[in-house]
Each structure stands twice: as structure tokens, then as C-alpha cells.
Amino acid sequence: MNGFFIIVSVFLLLNIALGLIRVWRGPTVADRLLTTQLFGTTGMAILLVLAGYSKDLTLLNVAITFNVLAILLVISLFQVWKKRREKANDDT
């Protein structure tokens, strides 16, 4: 069972590594933001699997912390964009 958990987490890590290609290529800023979403969700899944692997339930607290603070990043991103757009509108 433990070997299976490790295979699953390695697979999820490889998913993150594949997602990096999109950060590298992705033509708009929004594409890059998207991949942070991918990292967040996949990281959550890795934490859950590791919690089962090490039988350590406190890892769930780490996952919740990541979760509840992810929303902060999203909202402050929104602010950055708003500012950028105002700047762009002012320039034109």
C-alpha cells in the first residue's frame, strides 16, 4: 500500500512539472495564473496522499492552511489587474 501511495504522489509531482511548461509558454498572464491554480490543487492532493502514507493526520492542517490562504492571493491578484488596466487605459 505504501508503495502505491508513493507512486501516486510521484505521478502528481510529475503533473506539476508538466504544468510548468504552460508557465513557460503560456501567451497571456492569465495562463500563468491558471497554472498556480493547478499547483495549488495538485499540491493539496499530494498532501492528502502523504497524510495517508505517513499516517500523520496533522498534515491535513497544512492543507487547510494552504487552502484558506489561497483565496487571499486570488483577491489580491484581482487588485493588481485592476490597477494594470487603469494604467493601460490612462496611457491610451
Place this chain on the structure above:
Amino acid sequence: MTIHELITVILLVVGCFFFLAGTLGVLRFPDLFSRLHALTKADNLGLGFIAAGMAVYIASPWAALKIFFIWLFTLLASSTSCYLIARFQKEQEQTKNGKEGE
């Protein structure tokens, strides 16, 4: 291998399949909106399957509650950010400023 472990294995494999689908969608789909669709839907479904699998494996009600909340918060955060990204991109395209060199 007990029945619990069998259920866990099946759920985790299904979850991994959805994660793979989401990542491939992000890599292969042609425009931002379809990528958003692939990512936020498939990945959250995959996370849901993995969460269910781990809840079955750990088999403690307190942990299951926490895992459920993890999934719920991720759903909330990711749907909010999906909405914001899509709205931002739409407004950008309307002002004809879509490329990065804004």
C-alpha cells in the same frame, strides 16, 4: 488487501486519471477559456476522488470531516479564481489589450 484498501486504490487511480486529464487539457487546449474549463473542472474532480479515497483509507470521522472541508475550500477558491481569471481576460479582450505587453 482488505476491501477498504481496494476502494482506496480504485478511487486514487480514478483521481489520478482526472488530474492527468486536467494537465493535458492545460497543455493542449487552444485558448484560455477552454484551458480554464479543463483545469478547474477536471482537477477539482480529481481532488474530490483522491479526498474520498484518503477518507476511506484513514477511516476516522474527524479526519473525514477535515478532508471534506479541504475539498470544499479548494472548490470555493478555485471557482472564485476561475471566475476572476475569465472575467479579467474578457475585459482585456474587450479593450484589445490581450497580449502580455499590456
Place this chain on the structure above:
Amino acid sequence: METYQIYNLTSAVLFVIGIGGVFAARHFIRKIIATIIMGGGVFLSFVSFAERDALTFADPVPHALVITGIVVAVASAAFALALARRIYQLTGEESFTNDK
């Protein structure tokens, strides 16, 4: 190869990447990121030594030091960001001028 050995070597590499970034990066924000990466390398070596010295639980003193260190690093990074933004606001420069 033990788990702690892998992270030990990683910590050395991260520290060197951070130092290189502090010297070679030009934009203020990148310099600040480089200092945080440097700190991350140091913290990683602390925690991996704590794992090596574990008895019934891992050595708690390095863990406590690392928690303190992360908070201090963040406070100093916030101050550095404030300075960088102030410099930008006053002069319009995004990097130190003698780096040109």
C-alpha cells in the same frame, strides 16, 4: 541514500542559487526573492539535520529556530519591499543604478 541527505545537498544548492541571485539579479524584487531563497536553503539544512538527529521525535530546537527565522525573514522582506517601492517612487529606478 537517506531522506535527510537528499535535502541536505539540496539546501547547499539552494543557498548558492540565492547568493548568485543576490549578486547577479538586477531588479529589486528579484534580489528580495533571492534572499528568501537563500534563507530557504539555510532552513532546509537545519530541518534536515533535525531529522537526522531524531530519537522518538525530530529535534525540536532547529524546528523552533526555523519557525522564528521564517517570521523574521518575512518581516525583513516586507521592509525591503517598502524600501524598494519608495526608491521607485522617488527616482523611477527599478534596480541599483551602478549595476547598469
Place this chain on the structure above:
Amino acid sequence: MSVLIDGLLAILAIYLALQSLLAPRLIKSVFLFFAFGLALALAWVRLGAVDVAITEAAIASGFLGVLFLDALRDFSPAFPAKQKNPEAAHNVLVKNNTKSLLLSRIPLGLGLGLFLLIALEAVWKTPEGGGLTAAAEAFLPESGVEHPVTAVLLNFRAYDTWLEIGVILMGLLAIFAVGGIKVYRKPNMAAQDPMLRQVIMFFTPVLFLFGAFLLYFGKTGPGGAFQAAVLWGAIGILLHLGGKSIIEEIPRWLRQLILTVGILFFLVLGFLFVAGGNALFEYPRAYAGLLILIIETLAAISIAAALTAIFANLNQMKEDPNETESIN
């Protein structure tokens, strides 16, 4: 078998660190830096340092990420392209001037390579000293808490925690002293966007409850004052982003009291112990658990207020965009 996951994680962390310094665009490097924080948190989980992982998740990727994103509003998106003043435009030309670039980069590269070898040897050959685990384990029953990291943070080495609150306060004062950060028009998002308002309203009680849970759980497991403080500070930041800046709305004396109550209570307690003939921060054994809980709560309130104030000072929004006063 687990070498696979550790090795992959290590390679990922190194790659992300390198790329976040080398990426051509600032916004890309900030995003890669978030991913680096995630990789580090997973590494800490693998090393069994769950406290550190929670702190990293809370502070380094939550609070610091918000600060970086906020700072990106000031700087131009592409660096060093598109400089407005012609004086700075020859920044762009540095790339073409490869000779001077090589002259400065070769010694740097050589030095870094040498340093890498030295650092690798240093960490590889560090002698096994046993550490302080045995001592911590022996005195754990006397500390009043059951979790060793909390015992070290708030009992054995309480100086560190005390002075750390001081460091955060000093950081806040220094940021006030820098002053004059660019002031932006108030976006007033909450009124504009019903979805954001709902999300903020949902997450505020969740953050508070989970922070309180972590604070209390610190007695028996990973958690404690700092983690709780960041979550409570996130409430202030969230409300500030939603257009309601609580740090400006409470009266000035109360603000100052909240900011300093953690460090002051610690100080008064320490001097009471010294007056009673004990060492500084040597708690009486019967009350140690209770005292630690009170100290942690007050410290968390102070740190949360300081983090909120730092963010509110860096991210200034006023109705009038021409007004450039700082709040302090």
C-alpha cells in the same frame, strides 16, 4: 522507494528557484516563487517538520505572496523593456554589450561554483552530534505542553519568541518610517462584485475559527501562535482588500495597545518571575500550561495586528488618488 519522491521534489525545488531568478518577466518570477514555496512546504512535510510546513504555507506563500503581488502594482510589467525616460533606456542595451557582461559573469560563475563545492562538502561532512533531542525529551513533562516544538518556542527558548514579536514590531515601525508609498485609487471591489463579497464574508469566520483551532492545538500538536497569527492577520488583509480597512477604523490608542500587548505581557511576566527569585521566563510548573496559552493568544493578536498594519501601510488606498499621505 521514497528516494524517488524526495529526489523529484529536490529537483523541482532547485529548478523553480533557478527559474524564478532567471525568468524574463517579473510576474512570471513571482508565480514561480509561489510554486517554490509549495515545493519547500512539501519538502518540510517529507522531513517531518509539520510546524514549519504550516508556517511556510501561511507566512511565506500567503502573506509574502500578497505583499509581492501588491508590490507588482508599482513596477512596470516588463523589465528592463519599455522604459519611459530615455536615460534609463540604455538598460536595454546591456544585453547587447556581451563583452562587459562576460567580464562580470565569469568570475561570479567561478566563485559560485567554488562556493557550491565548499557548501556541499560542509553539509555532507557535518559530524553527527546527537543534537538536543534527548534534553528536550527529558524536560518535556515540566514544560506544561505536550508538543516539543511548542515547548521549545514558548518555554525553553521563550527569549526567541519574545524578541521575535519585537522584530515584527520593529519591521512595522521601519515601514512606517520609510513612508510615502504610492497611494492608489480605492477600487471599491466589494460593492462592485457580489461574488467577491460573498467569498470574503464566507472566509472571514473560517479563518478566525481555524486560527483559534491551530492556536489551541499547538499544545498537543503542530500549530501555535505564529500560524494562528497569520490566519488572523489574513482576516484583516481580506477585509482591507474588500475595501474595509479595519486598522484605520479602530481608535489610535486601541491600535497601539493591540500592537504592543504581546511583547508587553511577555515582558511584565518575565520581570515578575525575576522579582520572585526565578530566572526570566521560568514559569511555575503548575500554571505553565495556562500561562503559555495566554501568552500565545496575546502574541497571536499582536502579530496579527502587526501583519495587517504592514499590509495596510504598503497597500494604501484612498478615495483621492492625488493624496499621498501615509497612515501612521
